[in-house]
Amino acid sequence: MxxxxxxxxxxxxxxxxxxxxxxxxxxxxxxxxxxxxxxxxxxxxxxxxxxxxxxxxxxxxxxxxxxxxxxxxxxAATIVPAASTNDEARRHEQAVDPFWVSRQSLDADPATLKPGCGWLPPEWMPGDALRRAMRAVARADDAGLVEYGATRGSLALRRLLAARCAEDDVDVAVDQILLTASGTHASDLICRLLLRPGDTVLVDDPCYFNFRALLRTHQVRVASVRYTPTGPDVAQFEAVLAAERPRLYLTNSALHNPTGATLSAQTAHRVLNLAAAHDVVVIEDDIFADFEPEPSPRLAALDGLDRVIRVGSFSKTLSASVRCGYIAARADRIEQLVDLQVATNFGGPSPLATALIAHVLAGGSYRKHIETVRRRLARARRDAAGALQRVGVEPWLMPRGGFYLWCRLPEGADSADVARAALKRNVVLAPGNVFSASQSAAAFMRFNVAQCVDPQVMRVLEATIA
Amino acid sequence: MxxxxxxxxxxxxxxxxxxxxxxxxxxxxxxxxxxxxxxxxxxxxxxxxxxxxxxxxxxxxxxxxxxxxxxxxxxAATIVPAASTNDEARRHEQAVDPFWVSRQSLDADPATLKPGCGWLPPEWMPGDALRRAMRAVARADDAGLVEYGATRGSLALRRLLAARCAEDDVDVAVDQILLTASGTHASDLICRLLLRPGDTVLVDDPCYFNFRALLRTHQVRVASVRYTPTGPDVAQFEAVLAAERPRLYLTNSALHNPTGATLSAQTAHRVLNLAAAHDVVVIEDDIFADFEPEPSPRLAALDGLDRVIRVGSFSKTLSASVRCGYIAARADRIEQLVDLQVATNFGGPSPLATALIAHVLAGGSYRKHIETVRRRLARARRDAAGALQRVGVEPWLMPRGGFYLWCRLPEGADSADVARAALKRNVVLAPGNVFSASQSAAAFMRFNVAQCVDPQVMRVLEATIA
The missing domain is CATH 1.10.10.10 (Winged helix-like DNA-binding domain superfamily/Winged helix DNA-binding domain)
Incomplete structure (x- = not known):
């Protein structure tokens, strides 16, 4: 050259x-x-x-x-600014609904503080490992850079995922893994396969707000079960299955979002038996698994991926830009999901993205990165809990890992009001009811401890609660 | 370091x-x-x-x-191979349905010849420009490598797309553009927004086979209109709108897939008036536009993006690995599509992917690459047409650009039989009826002239037609 x-x-x-x-x-x-x-x-x-x-x-x-x-x-003619800044659009953007946190935090300007958002600050992520991976992948042949790739996605990454599933006692063949564009995309594909408008889906209360947004697009009824520090309330779970006949139970295991709670072995066993008795399929979203200090019970492991479908991604631990999710499920379900992904996205995730993720995972530095993040999160969790308590905000429990603290606000405070007031001061919060199908969490709020480091967060919180 | x-x-x-x-x-x-x-x-x-x-x-x-x-x-225990190689799965994989071409060509081994597939060979694509872009983007800060990015996707790429739309006389503000994971994903999001099960959608006959697969997942009725060398048959178009009341018309402009035909200005004008009279929304998929030697009429340009929604991507001309599609539409529709994409994929396409595409587009080398590909395709089209005619396969028309030739097989040959026989000889063909909602194209076949260079293609074709 x-x-x-x-x-x-x-x-x-x-x-x-x-x-x-x-x-x-x-x-x-x-x-x-x-x-x-x-x-x-x-x-x-x-x-x-x-x-x-x-x-x-x-x-x-x-x-x-x-x-x-x-x-x-x-x-060229001067381009006219879009009409999206008009009043109606602004009202829509500020509605405290399941889209609140996504809308406010994804499009936030860099000066905005985001204790309500669901990801780590960029400097916590393995940027250098990704840069090394990019240089290595840029030296590969043209095919990986320009072609569609196989319908199930990169074989190398599926092998790595099968090995990682095995670490959690989930035995899965590489052909039982389908790579998708993201973890959310994975859950969406499964919902498209299994649900019809009018079906009922069971979620935890509280649950990840985007589960609610996702189910709304599927035009299904949503039933909910109270989440306890050891998993869903089993008696209520049984009653809801009998009364509402849900087709699907959509849940987080490992570190539950937003509570940080951990499913106990006994609850896992009973939930799975009840799901079998009522013929309910379970989507177990394991996206926070890598933040666990030691493994917790998994529905997918107990069940052997029969009625449980496992979903995961690396958006929280590796990169949300180089995105890729995955589904591990029964072989017949994967066959159907392959066709569905071809029809709706013509193939799986970017071969470039999957090559980058496989490169980082196979390099061995990923585990060290995760251990560093876990230690750093443990400190940040302690610090954030202390700071929150000083302004009268009480953690519901102290999670074993992850970055969430689910907290009760002082008596009389409404979290939607606090979130609206804080947004005017450039702080994005996550008010409780966006997580609650029963709208019973107005007194709660989810905090991301890694995004609470700036003292301005507690100052604004104190001012807006008062 | x-x-x-x-x-x-x-x-x-x-x-x-x-x-x-x-x-x-x-x-x-x-x-x-x-x-x-x-x-x-x-x-x-x-x-x-x-x-x-x-x-x-x-x-x-x-x-x-x-x-x-x-x-x-x-x-580790030895991993058992998946059950997907059993007989039932194989029968499913070999059904000549709208998934035939995708299934056979996406997962083909490298030795398979793919004159039926819908993309250029990797050596035709701008691999070196992508490598330069990767090295440049790897030097950027962490945020673009690890964060989710804005809900509409990269502003830099949307600016470039607005400028490119303006070249086709489609004036669009940057906020009226939504980046998606792929062109197919773009069409899917629009279908999710506008369609309900039981609605009717109008497609061309023949049309891109994956439109049929996509509409199947939406559980809608499909009506079709005969495609002529100048666009849909206008008289039939009017009759179908009156009789079937479709909600949506899903079409390719520029170089029509699979025929390579070009919409005439008169047909475009009449189609748009009929769509307005019957309140039909039009999705105009422009994915092959860059292969045109000179611009042809666009529904989106005539309409000013009111009832026409424009969809595109760079999978055919830049990279199918670094994928990104886009939607250009009325501002109110884009607002709804943003929420839908957040709910179902948590945000838009990979910021890394969009940064790479923006880098290649902004560099100025893209236009030169496209001109080279156009010249090369013109030669390949002439060569393939000649070789096909020598084995009795007649092009329906000679397209102005692109890589498709829609051809009639010799009297008595059934394209599905030919495709099945050719697959046994490691050649993936695209039989006519996968493109035909009315199943009236058994005598036709689509050829990708860039994938017909190997003389084995014509040998196998001749042997399997006989």
């Missing part, structure tokens, strides 16, 4: 770009005007036609000019 | 890995056995405990051993 060429061509291209920008600034060229032809401008600037093409392309990419194939380049 | 450290640690780790592999090979350690403790093995090998941890992690990643957190490492 000739390294000097791009630099020299770049300088000439810059010159042409600047010449056009000067004419736009002086309004020698205005909206709708045709730019000089490639050939004549190249000749007048003393550069090659391809340099002018590159300069025009760059200006077109910026939106300053537009190309009409076959007819040349024109100065 | 100390570059020598990883290498030396690597060598020691390799030594430990080999020591364990030797014990597994000699069956000194067998399935279920506990491996030596980290501390004792480190001491006996004269290495640090972290080196042993790394070696064990690597063996666990390969599936040779498994970790149980808190209790050490064990030799």
């Amino acid at each position: 000739n390294r000097s060429r791009p630099a020299r061509a770049g300088t000439q291209t810059d010159g042409v770009v600047q010449a056009i920008r000067a004419r736009l600034a002086s309004r020698a060229l205005t909206a709708g005007d045709r730019l000089p032809s490639i050939r004549s401008f190249a000749s007048s600037m003393g550069v090659s036609p391809s340099t002018v093409v590159e300069a025009y392309d760059r200006l077109a990419a910026e939106g300053a000019i537009r190309a009409r194939r076959g007819s040349g380049f024109y100065v | 100390n570059r020598s450290r990883p290498a030396r640690a690597g060598t020691q780790t390799d030594g430990v890995v080999q020591a364990i592999r030797a014990r597994l090979a000699s069956r000194a350690l067998t399935a279920g056995d506990r491996l030596p403790s980290i501390r004792s093995f480190a001491s006996s090998m004269g290495v640090s405990p972290s080196t042993v941890v790394e070696a064990y992690d690597r063996l666990a990643a390969e599936g040779a051993i498994r970790a149980r957190r808190g209790s050490g490492f064990y030799v």
Whole structure:
């Protein structure tokens, strides 16, 4: 490769770009005007036609000019801002519904503090391991960079996942694993396979707010069961199965979102027996499993992946940008899910993304990273719990791991009011009722301890509770 | 960074890995056995405990051993192959339905020839531009590598897309663009927003086979309209709208898949008026637009993105691995689609993927790449048409661009039979009826001219037609 060429061509291209920008600034060229032809401008600037093409392309990419194939380049009209900032849109964005936390935290500007969000700050994530993986994968052959990949997704990553499932006593063949675009996408595909509008689905109360948003799109009825520090309330679970006949139970094991509670072995066993007696399929979302200090009971392990479907991803521990989720399930279900994913997404997740994740997992540095994060979270959890208690906010329990604290606000405080007031001060909180199908958690709030480090969080919380 | 450290640690780790592999090979350690403790093995090998941890992690990643957190490492049981190779699964995989081409070509082994598939060979794609983009993006800060990104997706890429839409006379604000995981995912999200089970959707006959697969998952009725060399048959289009009352018309403009036909300005105008008169929403899938030698009429441009929703992606021209699709639509529809994508995929496409695509598009090399591909395709189209005619296979028309030739087989040949026979000889074909809602295309077949270069394709075709 000739390294000097791009630099020299770049300088000439810059010159042409600047010449056009000067004419736009002086309004020698205005909206709708045709730019000089490639050939004549190249000749007048003393550069090659391809340099002018590159300069025009760059200006077109910026939106300053537009190309009409076959007819040349024109100065672009000024683009009108979108209508999404009108009052109705703003009201919609600020409704305290299951979308509240996603809307406020995904599109937050960098100055916003996000103790309500569901991820670690970027500096907690293994950025350097990903950079190493990118350099390694960039050296691979074209196929992994440009082709669709297999319908189940990367075999290398499925092998790694099968080994990791085995660590949790979930024995699964590589063909029983389907890679998906994300953990949420995994649950969505399963819901599409198993649910019809009007079916009933059982969730925990409280549960991950996006389960509620997801089920709303499936137009199903939602029933809920009270979550205790050792899992769902078994007596209520049985009563709801009998009364509501849900088709599906959608739950988190390991570290429950939002409570941080851990399923006990006895509860797991009884839940599974009841699910079998009432023919309920279980989706066990294990997305927080890697944050556990030691393994806890798993429905998928007890059941042997018969009626339990395991879902996971690396968005919380490795990268939410390089996203990939997975489904581990009975072989016949995976066959159907493969077709469903082809029909709705033409294939699985990006082979590039799965190659990057496999590279990080296989390198051995992932486990060290997780251990570091676990230690750091233990400290942050203690600190956040102390700080919250000082402003009258009480953890419901102290979780064994993960980054959530489910807390009760002081007597009389409504968490939706507090969240709305805090948003005006650029703090995104997660009010209790977004997690509650029965809307019985107005006094609660979920905190992400890794996002509570800035003292401004507690200052705003104290001010908005008062 | 100390570059020598990883290498030396690597060598020691390799030594430990080999020591364990030797014990597994000699069956000194067998399935279920506990491996030596980290501390004792480190001491006996004269290495640090972290080196042993790394070696064990690597063996666990390969599936040779498994970790149980808190209790050490064990030799893994042999993993049983999945049940998906049984007879029933094979019959399912070989059914000539809308999934035929996807199933056979996505999971094909590298030796299989794929004249039926819908993408260019990897060596036609801009692998080097992607590698440059990967190196550039790997130098960026952590946020783009590890965070979720905004709900609409990368602003930089949406700006580039707005400029590109403007080139086709489709004026769109950046907030009216939603990035999605793929072009198929874009169409799926729109269908989820607009359709209810039992609705009717109109497609072209023939149409892209995966439109049929997608609509099947939405449990809608499918009506179809005959496609002519200048677009849908307008008289039949009007009759079907009146009789079937479809909610949606799902079509390809630019280079129609599978026929390669081009919508005429007159047909576009009449189709749009009829859609307005019958209140039909139009999804215009523009995925092949960049292959056009010069622009053709666009429904989205005539309509100003009111009832037309534009869908596109770069899977065909840039990379199907680094995938990203987009939707350009009315602002109110985009607001609803944002929520739907959050609920079902928690946010948009990978910020890493969108950064890579934006880098390639903004660099200016993309347009040159496309021009090269267009020229190469023109030659391949001529060559393939000639070779097909020599075995009695006649192109229905010679398209202006793209990589498809829609062809009629010799009298009496059934394309499904030919495709089944060719598959036994490791050639994946695309039989006509997978594209036909009315099942009236048994005499037709779609060929990808870029995948017809190997002379074995025509040999197998000739043998299986006879």
